Amino acid sequence: MAAIEKEQVITNYTGKLYSRLFGYMKPYMSKFIIALIMVLVVSAISLYEPMLIARAIDTYISGYSRPYAVTVDSLAQTQYQGQYLTKEFDFDYDQVSIGKYAQMFYHEDEYYFITDLDHDQSAEVQLLANDALPVVSKTAGGIVIQGASQTYSARKLDKEDMRILRNMDYIGVIKVAITYVVIMLVMTVCNISQTWILQSTGQNIIYNIRNQIFEHIHTLPLRFFDTHPVGQIVTRVTNDVESLNHMYANVAVSLIRNVIMIIGYGVVMFMLNVRMALVGLILLPFVVATTYAFTKMSRSIYRKIRTKVSALNTFLSEHISGMKLIQIFAREQAKYDQFARATDDLYRSRRKELMVYAVFRPLMNFTANLAMAIILYRGAHSVLEGVLSVGTLYVFTSYIRSFFEPIQALTEQFSTMQNAFASAEKIFTLLDEKNTIVEKADPVILDEVKGNIEFRNVWFAYENEDYVLRDVSFTIKPGEKVAFVGATGAGKSSILNLIGRYYDIQKGEILIDGVNIKNLSTKQIRGAIGQVQQDVFVFTGNIRDNIRLLNTDITEEKIVSSAIAVNASHFIDNLPGKYDEPVTERGSTLSAGQRQLLSFARTLAIDPAILVMDEATANIDTETEQLIQDALKTMMEGRTTIMVAHRLSTIQHADKIIVIHKGKIRESGTHQELLKKDGIYKKLYELQLYSK
Numbered sequence: 001m002a003a004i005e006k007e008q009v010i011t012n013y014t015g016k017l018y019s020r021l022f023g024y025m026k027p028y029m030s031k032f033i034i035a036l037i038m039v040l041v042v043s044a045i046s047l048y049e050p051m052l053i054a055r056a057i058d059t060y061i062s063g064y065s066r067p068y069a070v071t072v073d074s075l076a077q078t079q080y081q082g083q084y085l086t087k088e089f090d091f092d093y094d095q096v097s098i099g100k101y102a103q104m105f106y107h108e109d110e111y112y113f114i115t116d117l118d119h120d121q122s123a124e125v126q127l128l129a130n131d132a133l134p135v136v137s138k139t140a141g142g143i144v145i146q147g148a149s150q151t152y153s154a155r156k157l158d159k160e161d162m163r164i165l166r167n168m169d170y171i172g173v174i175k176v177a178i179t180y181v182v183i184m185l186v187m188t189v190c191n192i193s194q195t196w197i198l199q200s201t202g203q204n205i206i207y208n209i210r211n212q213i214f215e216h217i218h219t220l221p222l223r224f225f226d227t228h229p230v231g232q233i234v235t236r237v238t239n240d241v242e243s244l245n246h247m248y249a250n251v252a253v254s255l256i257r258n259v260i261m262i263i264g265y266g267v268v269m270f271m272l273n274v275r276m277a278l279v280g281l282i283l284l285p286f287v288v289a290t291t292y293a294f295t296k297m298s299r300s301i302y303r304k305i306r307t308k309v310s311a312l313n314t315f316l317s318e319h320i321s322g323m324k325l326i327q328i329f330a331r332e333q334a335k336y337d338q339f340a341r342a343t344d345d346l347y348r349s350r351r352k353e354l355m356v357y358a359v360f361r362p363l364m365n366f367t368a369n370l371a372m373a374i375i376l377y378r379g380a381h382s383v384l385e386g387v388l389s390v391g392t393l394y395v396f397t398s399y400i401r402s403f404f405e406p407i408q409a410l411t412e413q414f415s416t417m418q419n420a421f422a423s424a425e426k427i428f429t430l431l432d433e434k435n436t437i438v439e440k441a442d443p444v445i446l447d448e449v450k451g452n453i454e455f456r457n458v459w460f461a462y463e464n465e466d467y468v469l470r471d472v473s474f475t476i477k478p479g480e481k482v483a484f485v486g487a488t489g490a491g492k493s494s495i496l497n498l499i500g501r502y503y504d505i506q507k508g509e510i511l512i513d514g515v516n517i518k519n520l521s522t523k524q525i526r527g528a529i530g531q532v533q534q535d536v537f538v539f540t541g542n543i544r545d546n547i548r549l550l551n552t553d554i555t556e557e558k559i560v561s562s563a564i565a566v567n568a569s570h571f572i573d574n575l576p577g578k579y580d581e582p583v584t585e586r587g588s589t590l591s592a593g594q595r596q597l598l599s600f601a602r603t604l605a606i607d608p609a610i611l612v613m614d615e616a617t618a619n620i621d622t623e624t625e626q627l628i629q630d631a632l633k634t635m636m637e638g639r640t641t642i643m644v645a646h647r648l649s650t651i652q653h654a655d656k657i658i659v660i661h662k663g664k665i666r667e668s669g670t671h672q673e674l675l676k677k678d679g680i681y682k683k684l685y686e687l688q689l690y691s692k
Contacts, residue, residue, distance in 0.1 A: 017424055024208065031201045034194075039254070039257040040260065041186065041187075041190050042191060042194070042257070047261075047264045047268060048183065049180070051268075053391075053398075054394050055176060056172070057389075057390055058390065058391030059169075059391075060169040060170075060176065063169050064104045067087075067103050067122045068103070068165075070085060070101065071085070071086050075088075078165065079164075101119065101121070101122035102114060102115045102117065103117060103126065103129070106129070107133050112154035114153070114155075121147075125145075128147065141155060198248075198250070201248070203245070206241055209241055209427070213237050216433075217430075220433055221435055223503060229314040231310070232313070233430070234313055234317060235310040236310075236427055239423070240310075240427050241423070241427065250413075250416070251413045251420070254413060258407075259410065261406040265406075268395075269396060269399055269403075272392055272396070276382070276392075279374055280375050280396060283370060287407055290360065291411045294411055297356050298356055298414075298415040301349060301352050302419040303422045304349050305349050308342075308345055309346065311342065312342050312346055319339070360408075368400070371403075372397060372400050372401060375397055437501060440518070443521040444521070445520075446513055446524065448609075449609040450513050450609065451479065451512075451610045451640030452475075452478050452511075453475070453511070453512055453610070453640065455472050455510055456510075457471050457473055457509070458473070458509070459471060460491075460503065460505045461506060468494045468663055471508075472491075479639065480640060480641075481636055481653070481654045481656075482642055482654060482655065482656045482657075483644070483651035483654040484658050484660055485648060485651065485658075485659055485684060490660040491660050491663045492644040493644060495642075495660075501522055527608075529609075530603035530607075530611050530612065532611075532612070533599070534615035536596055536599040542577070542579065542583060543598070544580060546583060547563065549602065551606070565601075566597055566604055568600060611636060611642070613644065654670070655670070656670065657669065657670065657681065659680050661680055666679070667681055
């Protein structure tokens with residue numbers, strides 16, 4: 001429940017969302033511009049393609065009705081029965097050499113040809129051919145039609161005649177086909193290029209964002225990880241970043257393309273025929289209203305889905321990590337029921353998303369088909385009336401079919417962007433988390449960390465004024481071995497965390513070698529401290545990598561010598577792969593004692609000036625503990641050593657033992673001195689002694 005509440009806070013992001021998203025695009029703007037140019041080329045070709053086909057239909061395929069002009073040899077496109085003919089002229093304005101025309105027309109599945117026409121006669125025959133043809137008589141070889149003031153005799157054409165007379169149309173169709181293939185090749189090349197550019201650029205951007213997030217996570221203080229579930233953070237780096245990938249790779253430029261296509265289709269349709277354009281766009285207000293409603297609903301649903309996905313990932317991360325505990329207490333069914341409720345919640349949100357799409361997409365298809373039907377109905381009437389060509393009707397049917405596609409794509413892209421924006425809000429909220437452990441711009445760099453540690457009146461609380469440490473003061477000299485003991489929750493481990501400045505104190509001072517740690521380099525402080533904790537984390541990899549931890553300064557010899565020094569080599573040498581032996585996450589293939597020995601080797605390998613051990617031998621059996629006692633003496637030699645232990649037998653050799661009770665120092669001294677005081681330490685010692 002806490003995870004879900006946190007997610008709801010994240011969605012209330014109020015930063016500069018759009019400018020920050022655009023900022024990731026800036027280094028790649030040249031590539032985006034190139035992709036945009038290619039998209040514009042593809043858009044122009046998409047607009048030109050139907051017009052090219054319409055030209056083939058009107059000029060060449062249905063172009064038999066265009067008149068022929070009798071011309072000279074040099075201007076002719078074909079020769080028929082001793083006359084040179086061409087169609088490449090403007091019938092209304094051109095003056096041809098001879099001034100004679102010829103006309104072909106179609107009647108009852110046959111083609112006919114009339115010659116020796118003047119300008120006016122040719123125009124009249126065209127009108128007669130496009131209207132109900134007034135046939136006077138018809139024979140096997142021809143037909144006679146009635147004009148306004150005279151009759152015209154037309155000869156029936158056979159296949160050879162048609163081949164000669166329509167040769168120029170065949171050539172025209174071939175030219176159109178070649179042009180079509182060329183522009184399709186150009187479109188294909190542009191599509192491939194812009195897809196590659198956008199996808200690769202999108203991946204580069206996502207690569208940078210993912211690295212930035214991961215790097216930023218490493219800078220955050222431990223307090224952040226105390227209050228944020230691991231699954232939620234993993235969702236930021238994976239699912240939410242992938243949502244941005246879709247936006248950068250698929251939407252950013254395509255959005256512009258679809259806007260251009262919508263405007264282009266509308267403008268061209270109005271240029272071709274205003275009346276037909278108005279008829280075709282009569283459903284546009286309905287489309288706009290539906291699109292607006294879809295965008296609004298999808299945005300709300302996407303935000304809920306992102307929140308629920310993050311909550312589910314958090315649940316999975318936590319419960320898979322704790323699977324052993326679940327099985328120990330036989331809570332499998334209860335946890336399954338809890339998971340089922342969480343996944344059912346996400347399932348219902350996904351169903352809402354599917355329902356919105358299930359309604360919107362078919363509705364847009366139906367609207368497009370309805371607009372097509374309207375265009376065909378009105379267009380067919382116009383063609384039959386002779387006020388619209390077949391090619392122009394084809395352009396309108398093609399444009400209307402295509403007009404609604406970018407609208408639908410645009411709407412879905414808006415939804416994708418809303419999804420990306422919801423993810424971006426969460427990502428930027430994470431990136432806006434500040435490191436409360438602020439290092440000075442010019443920190444003090446010690447020539448050498450000697451290990452003198454001093455607490456002066458330190459007050460510390462994890463939350464508000466619920467103090468874990470109260471006015472704590474002590475000094476640890478270089479090379480001194482100091483142990484902290486006390487009941488659980490007394491504040492022992494908090495002291496160790498404060499020395500490495502993983503948290504900042506509210507009052508007082510902490511000094512290392514006489515310098516306030518707030519003035520020192522955090523990297524130098526932590527690099528000088530070697531920590532061995534009770535809960536040892538082992539990374540997936542091999543033994544060598546878990547000792548080195550990607551520190552290339554640690555040589556192979558150092559790895560081996562460190563393992564030998566802490567007696568970890570006893571079990572490593574018995575492994576099949578020795579230092580190359582694979583280990584799984586959390587070191588499940590190793591025993592608790594082996595993991596602890598591995599952590600000793602890991603710590604010794606960095607040769608720290610300060611050694612911190614938090615219940616370091618708690619998980620070590622008696623035999624293994626005996627093995628590392630000598631190793632501990634070697635590790636502590638010449639180093640400031642701070643130990644926290646419940647087993648008092650392991651810290652009796654300490655130079656000083658400090659007893660913490662309820663956040664305050666109650667006693668301090670050696671083992672023997674504290675026993676003589678007959679105080680808290682003696683009671684703890686006797687309690688452990690008599691409980692054996």
